[in-house]
Structures are given as C-alpha cells and as structure tokens.
Amino acid sequence: MHSLSIVLISYSHKNADIAFRDQIALNSDEIIHFIEVAMIDTKIMKEIAVISTCNRTEFYFVTQAPTQLFPWLVEKYTTIRGVDINRDAPTPLTQYDRDAVMHLMAVAGGLESMMLGENQILIQVKSSYKLNLSSSYKFPILNRLFQDAIRAGKSIRTKTALCQGAVSISMAAVELARKIYSSFSKRNVLIIGAGETAELVALHFHRLGVNHFIIANRDKKRRENLASKYDAQPISLERIADALQEADIVVTATKSPTYLITNDIIATVLKSRNQRSILIIDISSPRNVEPEIADIPEVFLYNISDLRQVVIESLEKRNKEIPAAEAIVKEVAEEFMDWYRALEVVPTISKLAGYFDHIRTQELGKYIHKASEKEYQHLDELSRSIVRKLLHYPISELRKQNHKGDLSVTKIDALWDLFHLREFDKKPE
Amino acid sequence: MIQFIHAIDVFLPLVYAISLGTYLSFFLVKNPTLGRFASHFLFLGILVHIIFLGSKWAYFGFFPIASSFASLSMLALAIGIVYYIVEKIVKEGRTGIFFLSIIFVFQLISSMFIKYDQIPNQLLSxxxxxxxxxxxxxxxxxxxxxxxxxxxxxxxxxxxxxxxxxxxxxxxxxxxxxxxxxxxxxxxxxxxxxxxxxxxxxxxxxxxxxxxxxxxxxxxxxxxxxxxxxxxxxxxxxxxxxxxxxxxxxxxxxxxxxxxxxxxxxxxxxxxxx
CATH class of the missing domain: 1.20.120 (Four Helix Bundle (Hemerythrin (Met), subunit A))
Structure with a gap:
C-alpha cells in the first residue's frame, strides 16, 4: 500500500503540435484497452485514467514505480497504436502528487485550455471519469481525484466568470442574440450569404435552437445547398426586403461590394413590422449593411470590428478571473491531498506499530523458557508498556502533521526507510 | 402582542436585508442556488410581513396605513408580493436586487420611525x-x-x-x-x-x-x-x-x-x- 504516487504524463497544446496530438489521441475503445493492458501489470500500475481530446492526451497513474511509467507508455503506444512516442516526440509534462492533482483540477476548470475557460473540457473530464467507472477495475484514488476535479471545475464555473463571455466572432454574435432574445425556437434567422462563414453562423444558431432559417444568396445552387442542410427557405438577393419583414436576426456574410441592406429598406421594413426590434450582424468585408442603420432605436447592428471588440473584452474579463479560479483549484486540491495523505498515514502507523510489536515478541520469545510463567507475564506487560510509550510521540506527531497537511510523501518515505518497513512489509506476519 | 409587533419590526428588515444580499450575490455571480435562496428569503419576508400587518390590524383594530411610515411598510409588502408573483411566473430572479433594495429601504424607514400612539380615523376600522x-x-x-x-x-x-x-x-x-x-x-x-x-x-x-x-x-x-x-x-x-x-x-x-x-x-x- 505504501509509497504510492500519483503521476501525470501529459501531451497538450502547450508541449506538442497538432500533428503529434492527432497521432496519439485515443478514442473510448482505445482508452478501455489501455486500462485493461495496464491492469495486467499490477506491479507497476495500481490505477490509471486517461483524458484524450483534440488538445490534450493525458495519463494519470497511481503507481509504486514512477520511473517505469514512461518506458511502459512508450512500449504500449508502440504495440497498441503503432506510434513511437519516444522518437522525434516532444517531452511530455510529467508531474507528481500535489502538482498532478492541481493540474487535473486546472484542466477541469478550463485554466489549461487553449481557449481560457472553455466549457467543453469539463464534459470531457466527466467522460473520462465515466469511462473509468465503466471498466471492471476499481480505482479508488483516481475516482476520488476525478470527482474532486469535476467539483472544482463546476465551482469555477459558478463562482467565477472565467468561462463567461464570447471568445470567438461567431460566439460573440450568438451571445449578443442571447441578450436580446431568450428563446430561439420561434425566431426567424435570415442569413445573407452561403459561404463557409455563413454556414458556421447557421450552425451556431441551429445549436441555439433556431429552426426557421431563410438563406439569401446570389448563386442559386449554393443557397439551395445550404438551405437543404437546415430545412431553410432559399431566396434570391432581390427578395431580402421581403424576408426582413419576418426576420428577428439577420446575418450578412457575403463579398458584395455594395450595401445589401440600406437605411431606406430598414425604415420601410420597420414600419410594416410595427417597429419590432431586429438584430443585424454584418460580418462581411466590405460591409453589407449601411452603418447609419445603427442609429435607428429598434435596430441592433454589429459589424466584425464590434464583435472583435466583444471577444477582446471577454478575454480580458476571463484573464482577470484567473486568480479566483486558481484559489478554487488550490482549495479543492488541498482537500483531496488531506484525504490522500490520510490514506498514506494510516497504513504507515499500523506498519510501524506492527514492526515494534514484532521486535518486542521476538525478544520476549528468548525468555519464554528462562522465566517463570508469572515473570514472563510481567515481562510481557513491561515490554508492551515500553513499546506503547516509545511509539506515543511518533504516532501522535504523524497524525498531527497529517491533519495540518505538513506530512509529505517524502517524510513518510523517510520513515519507511528508517525502520526498513518495506522489507518488513514483505515478511509474513 | 405589542412585544411581538416590536420584535417583528426589528426582524422584518433583517429578513429583507438577507434576501437583498443574496439577490445581489446572485446578480453578480449568477449561481442558481443563490437565486433560489434569495427567492426563499423573499417568500419568508412576505410571510412574516403579512403576519406582522395582520397582528397590527388585530391588535390596534384598524387597517395599518394610518401614518406615512405605516403606509411605507404596506407598500413594501405590496411590491414584494407583486415581484414574487412575476418572478415565479417568468422563472427569472436576476432583477430581484432592484426591487429588494426598494423593499428593504421602505421597511427599514418604516420600522425605524413608526409610532404606535397615534389615533387614526374611524374609517380605517x-x-x-x-x-x-x-x-x-x-x-x-x-x-x-x-x-x-x-x-x-x-x-x-x-x-x-x-x-x-x-x-x-x-x-x-x-x-x-x-x-x-x-x-x-x-x-x-x-x-x-x-x-x-x-x-x-x-x-x-x-x-x-x-x-x-x-x-x-x-x-x-x-x-x-x-x-x-x-x-x-x-x-x-x-x-x-x-x-x-x-x-x-x-x-x-x-x-x-x-x-x-x-x-x-x-x-x-x-x-x-x-
């Protein structure tokens, strides 16, 4: 039981390029396979968990032999995936115990993500945890670690603004729309353009719950192609004014050199729609919407520069939240380490007491035929009392330090070395 | 009974203050649990407030709007009830901070300055x-x-x-x-x-x-x-x-x-x- 370490071996966007990350990324079946292979060799491995996303592949181990982990990983990658992670590969980030624990919690909180505070990573950490639970092996330490990491991730999301605000142009557009409308299932979205950007925006709004799209484009084939993906109504550019009567949100993403929506068009349209508000997002370059339209009270008009500004401000806000998020990580990590250290100290105390008692009975045995039964009984009581007194301060100090969080794995190791408890551990009791 | 009324005069602004603090935290942090707590405290405040005004009505024998300060307390309760109903219908508590601020200030002023020794018009009975x-x-x-x-x-x-x-x-x-x-x-x-x-x-x-x-x-x-x-x-x-x-x-x-x-x-x- 003693001298277990939590070890992290991590490849992420911080130390590996995308080509390498793609090469080593594992799907659910491969992760399960890794777990099964790892559990064959229980001398090295006690527990294992894997997080694999497009930005990171990380292995968390509980082991008695930390130095043997990387060679093991190299070998398994070669046999399972046919990838040699030792040759021409970046150096992985390797962390132990508290650092590894804090790393996982920071990952779950979005602090380690390429896009600071992204939400998807928490779902991926949860998936890894569920995958471990679904395996036929019991991983008490890592399961607890993942539970606490998920808790830290949730806490960061609810107690700080680290994950709030838009961090991409399309997200900024969606966020603005959410500040104007609360539900999207009955909203009409007019998308002018049928290129990649238009399609991406349509996808974002579709995910938000929009079901009614109108796609306007000069090219009939392209507009019909995009419209078919979202069950939308394809129209020509000449019918934009008609479509504006019904639209709640308008997105323009074309390369048209002239304004497609002018002040006159909007003024006429607003009259016929009883001044109902309209959100217009112009992400075209050059702009497709006459800028003066922004002065009309019922029109919310944003161009690409406005959206970029939204993104910059969101990122600034997120950066300011880092200390608060790190404080949560530290707090939850300390709670975990308290629990983890308690796991370490209980067997140490019992092993130490066992070792002292073993010496006591061994020495006492020498007098079994030399002393009378009554004398032997006195010697037994005396030796027990001496051992109890000798162990009193070391054990209470161990408990005290463990409670205060001052008990490091190194100190426990020193204790095991001092009394040769590892050798004693192997002897039959 | 009068001791009970005096005690609630102190307790009521306190309940509204707690609700106000929780609504403020909810407005800033947006934690749904805080929103639920804020709403529960408001509900508690409304209940206590109804008991308070009911007790006053029963004890003094006239409707408790005899003075400006008594009316202020009644107004605080009215705002609380209407806001609570609207919040429950729309299921949205992020605007609570604005109304709880008014309710708290009204009730605090009422509790601080109200006097119970004035004789009102018989119409109020x-x-x-x-x-x-x-x-x-x-x-x-x-x-x-x-x-x-x-x-x-x-x-x-x-x-x-x-x-x-x-x-x-x-x-x-x-x-x-x-x-x-x-x-x-x-x-x-x-x-x-x-x-x-x-x-x-x-x-x-x-x-x-x-x-x-x-x-x-x-x-x-x-x-x-x-x-x-x-x-x-x-x-x-x-x-x-x-x-x-x-x-x-x-x-x-x-x-x-x-x-x-x-x-x-x-x-x-x-x-x-x-």
Missing part, C-alpha cells in the same frame, strides 16, 4: 376599506414595477447599442425576458388597481352616499387607470412590445407618480386618516 386599500396599493406597486422593468429595458438597450458591456449587460436577463416581466406586471397592475378603484367607489357609495366625488386624487387615479387600459390595448394591437412599449410604461408611470405627488402636496385633506 372598516375591513372593506382594508380590502380597497390592499388592492389599490398592490395595483400601484405592480405598475411601479412595470415602470422599473421599462427602465431596465431602456438601460439594457442603451448598453447593447453603445457596445460597452458593463454590469447591467452582464447582470440583467435578455430584453425579451425584461419585456415579458414588464408586461405581466402591467397586466397585474391594471387588473388589481381596477378592482381597488371599483371597491373604493362602491365603499364610498355605501358609507358616504356618493359613488364619485370630484377629488383630484380620485380623478387622477381613475384617469391614469383608463389611460393604462387604453395604452395596453394600443400596445397589444400594434404589438409595441419592444423599446416603444417600455418607453410608454416608464414615462407613463413617471407622469402618474409626479401628478400624485403634486396633488398630495396641494390637497392634504382627502385620504388622510390621522
């Missing part, structure tokens, strides 16, 4: 008058709340259009939700104030022998109510649910409020019960 007053205050509170929602809507539109996203932008719900909450408050206000006014006229007829008296307060209240009904019909017909509707609600109430303050300043006799 009639329970029918209490019902008329309760409905009227609830109705006016609902219209005040709808005006505040109108103001929030206008402020949020301003922030969105100016592209400078501050605390208001971060904390408030969407324009659609604000509009909806404002509309619900207006409907509650029109219906409840309408009942209050009608009961007042009926009660005046029964007790004083006339259905309508040319008193500026009555005239303004009746005209304001008719204007609200007319305005509501126009807004619905034209579907002015956005900025226009909010402007009408806000400026309409401000006009009504200013006129009432002015009339109260000029005519001190009617509707005074000390």
């Amino acid at each position: 009639d329970p029918k008058f209490g019902v008329h007053t309760t409905f009227t205050l609830l109705g006016i509170s609902a219209l005040a709340i709808s005006a505040l929602y109108g103001l929030m809507y206008i402020m949020l539109v301003k922030e969105i259009k100016s592209r400078h996203f501050g605390v208001i932008y971060d904390g408030l719900p969407s324009l659609e939700i604000l509009g909806k909450m404002g509309r619900y408050s207006t409907v509650v206000g029109i219906v409840v104030l309408g009942i209050g006014i009608l009961l007042g006229h009926l009660w005046a007829y029964k007790v004083l022998g006339y259905f309508f008296k040319f008193d500026p307060k009555i005239v303004i209240t009746d005209i304001a109510w008719l204007a609200y009904v007319g305005g509501w019909i126009i807004v619905r017909k034209k579907r002015w649910y956005g900025l226009r509707g909010s402007m009408i609600t806000f400026w309409g109430f401000l006009l009504f409020f200013t006129l009432m303050v002015f009339v109260n300043f000029i005519y001190k006799g009617f509707h005074k019960f000390m």
